[in-house]
Amino acid sequence: MLPTWLTEEYLEPRLRTYYKDDQLKVLKIWAKPATEKGQNYMSLMTRIHVEYQLSDGLVQKTSYIVKQALSENVPQAKVFVEYDVYNREIYMYEFVLPKVKELLQEAGLKEKITADAIAVDREYSTMILEDLSEYNYVNADRVKQLDLAHTKLTLEMLAKFHAASIVLRQRHSEVLSKCFYTHFFSRDKQGYTEVYTGVFGAFLRFIDEQPDLKQNYGNKLEKLQSFIMEYVARTFEVNKEEELLTLIHGDCWTTNIMFQYDDAGNPKTAVAIDFQFSNCTSPAIDLHHFFTVSLREEFQDMEAELVDKYYSDLKANLEKLSYTGLFPSLQDFRLQFERRRFMTLLSHLFKPVIIYNGSEVTSDFSSLYKETEEGLRFQKSIHASEIVIRSSTRLLAILDGKGLLDLQ
The missing domain is CATH 3.30.360 (Dihydrodipicolinate Reductase; domain 2)
Structure with missing residues (x-):
């Protein structure tokens, strides 16, 4: 309507x-x-x-x-307003993304990376955007997640966006207003604390029903719950003397990426949509979130190779953009990526709903984290799959092996 x-x-x-x-x-x-x-x-x-x-x-x-x-009477709208997500995305489409496009085209990188804005209207908190389906872009299957070809195209797209954003900060820093230096884990914001601690509570209830996971990790996870916002806040901090700082997408997962396909059905280009969570931090945040929730199980062990590919693409794009600032060695970038490993736990909390394919449907965002009758039923339903058990087992073993489930 x-x-x-x-x-x-x-x-x-x-x-x-x-x-x-x-x-x-x-x-x-x-x-x-x-x-x-x-x-x-x-x-x-x-x-x-x-x-x-x-x-x-x-x-x-x-x-x-x-x-x-969303209208103000929708429960989750209050949370999003605190983080200014709507004005942030309008600002992205009106000012930032056109500048990113301009920089890329000047460097000969003419492929589309997102939809153009036809118009933005702050009075109605509305954007009118290109319909990417008109260019034959479609979403991949969020339940099946992404294979290697889709994953590499996404990394190539991110490497272009991040590279142009690094140069944008260098040449036009005034374009990136203060809103891009806040995020859901900012210490002066509280609205999303209830969301993440609630989703973590749902994860703990799931762990309690898995005897091996409960025995191996239950006590550590319970102690960790009250510290998760602080620990993730630390992953967003960037040492500007040593690490890359860029504008990230902020919510890079299957449904926020669209693909074009060739006549044989192979993906050939990728674009991103939904920039309401964009902020300035390490590009590793986008990578961790993307790998955790969108990469198929059989390719998870290729993480190191995929990080190296992204690094190579980012370096090549920055050279085309005539970037003259700090650029880390591959080893230093690997360390930058590893320092943000804790982010994978928070990303994983949303993986059950992202890959869910059951019959329980809710349009109420609070069902993900509140202990209402509907919420508890929905949370139990989305966790009830073998892939959630397998991916949780794998992730917790990795984090525990690195000492990241211990209090810091």
Whole structure:
């Protein structure tokens, strides 16, 4: 259903500006939801179809994605407002991503890395974006997760975005306002503490039902619960004298990446969507989150090789962008990546819902972390799979072996 304010009269001047055609006339608009129920907790997504006529008389039909902030009466909206996620994403699409695109194109890196913004509107907390399906971009299967080909394309896309963002900070630091230096684990923010401690509580209940995991890690995890926000906050801190600092995507996982395919069905390009959690920190944060929740089990042991590939791509892109600042050796970057290993535990807390394919559906974000009747039922359901057990077992063994389940 179209928002009441989204009329032909509203859209027409915005399309005229975007297409640089002051005679463009919008003939018709109709709409349908862009996501299924339970697939998006952060915003309202609508796909609008538009028929318009250009100044030369040619009639075009295309579609756009309208992304709106949640209304204030939705419970999770208060959490997101504290972190300014809606204004942050609007700012990304209006100012930052066009600059990133410009820098990449100047360096000869012309491949699309995200959708263009047709228009942004702060009054309605809304963006009208290109519909990437018009370019034959589609999402991969979040349940099956990504194979090696999809993973490498995603890393190549991230290496371009991160490289351009590093140069953006160097040449146009004023573009990155103070909002990009806050995140869900910022010590002066409290809203997301309930979310993460609640999701961690659901994870502890899952551990209690797994005898081997409970015996090996139960006591350590219970002691860890009250410290997780502080420990992750430390992973976001960057030593600017030694480590790379860039603008990261902030929520890089399967559903926030779209792919184009060749005629044989092989992925050939990747783009990112949803930049509401972008912030300035180590690029390793994006890598850890992506590997933890999106990489198929059979490729998890290739992490070191994939980190090296990302490093090589990032270095090559920075050279094309004529970057002149700090760039670490491969060994130093591996250390930078390893220092942020604790991030994988927090990312893993959301993996059960990300790969869930059962019948329990909820549009209430709080069902992920609150101990209500519906919440406990939903949390139990999403943890009830062999892949969650296997991935939890593997991750906890790695973290415990590195001493990261011990209090620091």
